[in-house]
Amino acid sequence: MAEENQTEQTEQAEQTTQTTQIVEAGKISRWLTENGFDHEVMEPDRAGVEVVKVDREFLLPFCTALYAYGFNYLRCQCGYDTGTGGDLVSIYDLTKVSDKADRPEEIRVKVFVPREDPRVPSVYWIWKSADWQERESYDMFGIVYEGHPDLKRLLMPEDWVGYPLRKDYISPDFYELQDAY
Numbered sequence: 001m002a003e004e005n006q007t008e009q010t011e012q013a014e015q016t017t018q019t020t021q022i023v024e025a026g027k028i029s030r031w032l033t034e035n036g037f038d039h040e041v042m043e044p045d046r047a048g049v050e051v052v053k054v055d056r057e058f059l060l061p062f063c064t065a066l067y068a069y070g071f072n073y074l075r076c077q078c079g080y081d082t083g084t085g086g087d088l089v090s091i092y093d094l095t096k097v098s099d100k101a102d103r104p105e106e107i108r109v110k111v112f113v114p115r116e117d118p119r120v121p122s123v124y125w126i127w128k129s130a131d132w133q134e135r136e137s138y139d140m141f142g143i144v145y146e147g148h149p150d151l152k153r154l155l156m157p158e159d160w161v162g163y164p165l166r167k168d169y170i171s172p173d174f175y176e177l178q179d180a181y
Helices: 002-021 025-035 058-071 130-141
Strands: 038-040 052-053 072-080 088-095 106-113 119-121 144-146
Touching: 025 052, 025 058, 058 106, 058 119, 072 130, 106 119, 130 144
Parallel strands: 052 106, 119 144
Antiparallel strands: 038 052, 072 088, 088 106
């Protein structure tokens, strides 16, 4: 009897684990799927914003479709490092800004790239607000935004070696002081 209860509890725990691993696609994700845009649905953030993962090869057509759908505002573009030896991630927070919208639609697009080849196409030509944001991600993480009109360091000196926000970054022993005018 006790073994049956334990077996039953184990099966219920496994079913619960399986059901919690399934992430339901949101409205925007379903629209993208219906229109043939391949992506992976990720867990929504704590505010309920849809999060999708896209391969870098499909980022530009994917973002162009989102722009055509009405996502006319790139609120934030940033990056992060998943950990030493892991991928780098370029994130795009998009908002559908319109008149009379009390709660505008939002979506977050993530592109995972290997640290050995951190190239992502620039979305500058879709949203001009990506200009300095992509430059900052390049400067801090070393993610190269191909097609960006002026991809150069923004926060660090041009001759700086390395990318300070990578988790495997080794801080130099000394800093060269430069003349300030």
